[in-house]
Amino acid sequence: MINKANDGLSTRIYEDIKQKIELFEFKPGDRISETTLASLYEVSRTPIKHSLTRLENEELIVVKPQIGTFVSKIDTKHVHEFFTIRMLLEVAILDEVKENLSQKTLTDLQNNVSAQEQLLVDAETNEDIDVSRVFWKLDNSFHKTIFRAVKKEFIWEFILSQSSQFNRFRVISASNDIDYLRTKVGEHRQIMEYIMGEVDVNPKESYQTHLFGQLDSNIDHLKEKYPDYFL
Amino acid sequence: MINKANDGLSTRIYEDIKQKIELFEFKPGDRISETTLASLYEVSRTPIKHSLTRLENEELIVVKPQIGTFVSKIDTKHVHEFFTIRMLLEVAILDEVKENLSQKTLTDLQNNVSAQEQLLVDAETNEDIDVSRVFWKLDNSFHKTIFRAVKKEFIWEFILSQSSQFNRFRVISASNDIDYLRTKVGEHRQIMEYIMGEVDVNPKESYQTHLFGQLDSNIDHLKEKYPDYFL
DNA sequence: AACTTTTTACTGGTATACAAGTTTCTTACT
DNA sequence: AGTAAGAAACTTGTATACCAGTAAAAAGTT
Numbered sequence: 013m014i015n016k017a018n019d020g021l022s023t024r025i026y027e028d029i030k031q032k033i034e035l036f037e038f039k040p041g042d043r044i045s046e047t048t049l050a051s052l053y054e055v056s057r058t059p060i061k062h063s064l065t066r067l068e069n070e071e072l073i074v075v076k077p078q079i080g081t082f083v084s085k086i087d088t089k090h091v092h093e094f095f096t097i098r099m100l101l102e103v104a105i106l107d108e109v110k111e112n113l114s115q116k117t118l119t120d121l122q123n124n125v126s127a128q129e130q131l132l133v134d135a136e137t138n139e140d141i142d143v144s145r146v147f148w149k150l151d152n153s154f155h156k157t158i159f160r161a162v163k164k165e166f167i168w169e170f171i172l173s174q175s176s177q178f179n180r181f182r183v184i185s186a187s188n189d190i191d192y193l194r195t196k197v198g199e200h201r202q203i204m205e206y207i208m209g210e211v212d213v214n215p216k217e218s219y220q221t222h223l224f225g226q227l228d229s230n231i232d233h234l235k236e237k238y239p240d241y242f243l
Numbered sequence: 244m245i246n247k248a249n250d251g252l253s254t255r256i257y258e259d260i261k262q263k264i265e266l267f268e269f270k271p272g273d274r275i276s277e278t279t280l281a282s283l284y285e286v287s288r289t290p291i292k293h294s295l296t297r298l299e300n301e302e303l304i305v306v307k308p309q310i311g312t313f314v315s316k317i318d319t320k321h322v323h324e325f326f327t328i329r330m331l332l333e334v335a336i337l338d339e340v341k342e343n344l345s346q347k348t349l350t351d352l353q354n355n356v357s358a359q360e361q362l363l364v365d366a367e368t369n370e371d372i373d374v375s376r377v378f379w380k381l382d383n384s385f386h387k388t389i390f391r392a393v394k395k396e397f398i399w400e401f402i403l404s405q406s407s408q409f410n411r412f413r414v415i416s417a418s419n420d421i422d423y424l425r426t427k428v429g430e431h432r433q434i435m436e437y438i439m440g441e442v443d444v445n446p447k448e449s450y451q452t453h454l455f456g457q458l459d460s461n462i463d464h465l466k467e468k469y470p471d472y473f474l
Numbered sequence: 475a476a477c478t479t480t481t482t483a484c485t486g487g488t489a490t491a492c493a494a495g496t497t498t499c500t501t502a503c504t
Numbered sequence: 505a506g507t508a509a510g511a512a513a514c515t516t517g518t519a520t521a522c523c524a525g526t527a528a529a530a531a532g533t534t
Contacts, residue, residue: 021517046486056519061486065296077251078485078525093397100335100398101328166324167331251487276515287489292516309495309516 022059025049026066033072033083034179040085040241044073070176085243088231091181095227098171102155102203103216108162110207117161121204124154128197135190147193148182154200158207184238185230195226253290256280257297264303264314265410271316271472275304301407316474319462322412326458329402333386333434334447339393341438348392352435355385359428366421378424379413385431389438415469416461426457 029049032038046057046064053060064081067073074084109117128150135143152172159168185192202218205211235242260280263269277288277295284291295312298304305315340348359381366374383403390399416423433449436442466473 043485045484047484057486058518058520061293062296062517065293066300069297069300075486076526077487079527080485093401096395097332097398097401101331104331104335164327167328170324170328253487274515278515288516289488289490293487306516307496310497311515 021055022062025053025055025059026063028053029063030067030070030072030176033067034176034183036180036183038083040083040180042083043080044083045081072176086180086241087177087243088181088235089243090177091231092227094174094178095224099216099219101167101171102158103214103219105159105162105164105167106203106206106215109158110209112162113207114161117157118208120157121154121207124150124157125197125201125204128154128200132190132194132197135193143190143193144183147196151196151200158203181234184234184241192226192230195223199223251290252286253293256284256286256290257294259284260294261298261301261303261407264298265407265414267411267414269314271314271411273314274311275314276312303407317411317472318408318474319412319466320474321408322462323458325405325409326455330447330450332398332402333389334445334450336390336393336395336398337434337437337446340389341440343393344438345392348388349439351388352385352438355381355388356428356432356435359385359431363421363425363428366424374421374424375414378427382427382431389434412465415465415472423457423461426454430454 029038029044038044046060049060049064050057064073064075068075071084071087071090073081075081128147131141131143131146131150134141155171156165156168159165199215199219202211203215206213206215260269260275269275277291280291280295281288295304295306299306302315302318302321304312306312359378362372362374362377362381365372386402387396387399390396430446430449433442434446437444437446
């Protein structure tokens with residue numbers, strides 16, 4: 013293998029494998045041996061092992077010595093916990109956002125939510141658009157805007173850095189269940205209206221009631237549909 | 244989120260190096276080459292590299308290809324951000340704790356805070372006791388109790404798993420500044436009294452005011468004392 | 475046929491040799 | 505002495521060979 017002055021042969025491989033896992037090209041439970049990957053990428057086992065170590069730390073794979081390396085199954089308990097932490101952090105800053113609401117933040121949020129709602133309408137009549145991909149891009153932007161409004165983007169960055177496990181869950185959720193997206197959009201509108209002072213009820217309550225209920229029923233539904241993907 | 248991993252050679256080495264870094268046996272900025280470590284532990288570079296990869300993911304070391312491997316300097320921005328997230332999560336559940344306060348939780352917290360306050364008294368008259376070590380053990384127990392009270396221990400476990408960077412800061416803080424500990428104990432009593440309903444003021448406000456101020460002045464003080472340890 | 479033993483192929487863990495880039499010291503020249 | 509070119513001593517990155525343990529297929533035994 014030619015060495016092309018890279019600071020990142022193993023980094024590129026790491027990112028590629030990670031993407032394959034998150035897009036279910038490598039499915040939960042799949043065996044991915046070091047030698048197989050080495051011949052796939054036409055490198056030796058060394059950079060592969062380096063990549064796998066990082067993926068193991070993110071719990072996207074499980075290495076069983078002398079037995080094999082496997083794509084980890086999705087731990088729904090972890091998904092639920094991640095979701096809880098993410099919710100707590102966001103709700104925790106909402107009042108601060110409300111107090112420091114700038115015009116720019118407001119229009120950003122309004123435009124974003126409008127785009128989300130329009131996407132749902134378009135999805136009804138047009139099968140072609142990649143609803144999932146577009147939605148999660150808007151979703152990411154929505155939440156980042158909120159944290160940026162109080163100069164705490166780092167919290168959102170932190171959440172993203174911990175979301176490897178959740179990402180897979182998100183992919184199979186959104187791609188098949190438009191009702192799930194509808195609930196998320198409703199949630200976003202609710203958050204925005206709370207920030208704008210149009211409603212007084214703290215979103216934390218509704219999170220805890222029907223939104224977590226929605227998450228749990230979604231988990232149950234996906235467990236039936238893809239029983240092999242879950243722990 | 245904690246990686247249990249295999250209890251193998253490289254895992255033991257990983258934990259040993261990690262401890263050496265957190266206890267400043269390997270100081271921020273120190274060069275720790277793979278070959279040096281290999282001869283130190285009397286193994287080859289392979290398991291060393293495996294360990295270093297994991298430490299690199301936790302940002303406890305920085306690897307510069309073809310140049311060297313260095314113990315990372317403490318990023319005070321990260322410490323501040325970590326502290327913010329930790330505070331937000333804890334404050335976010337306080338009201339829930341207050342509503343579901345059990346007798347056991349209450350006595351656990353009271354005993355814990357009493358032990359902390361007694362420790363401060365003892366520290367005045369007895370130079371021998373390892374104040375730092377005892378305090379942080381009590382501190383850990385205090386916070387874990389709070390999260391357990393609402394069946395959310397996983398949040399505290401999550402916080403701990405992200406605390407590598409913060410741990411080093413904690414070590415040099417506590418070992419030299421009893422005033423810092425005094426503030427922390429006061430903070431703990433305040434949290435407990437809020438949960439007990441004895442005071443109505445939400446601890447979030449006091450966090451934001453003098454406790455974060457205390458943190459910042461502590462950072463400044465440590466930066467003067469150990470200029471080489473910080474970024 | 476059913477059970478036990480042995481072989482074989484595969485796995486990740488480790489040690490080692492070499493490649494490629496950086497730094498530092500040495501050497502040669504002015 | 506001062507400067508610049510060059511050799512030598514580092515560094516981590518990668519490839520490869522071998523080790524130890526697992527598991528399943530193959531062979532032997534009853």
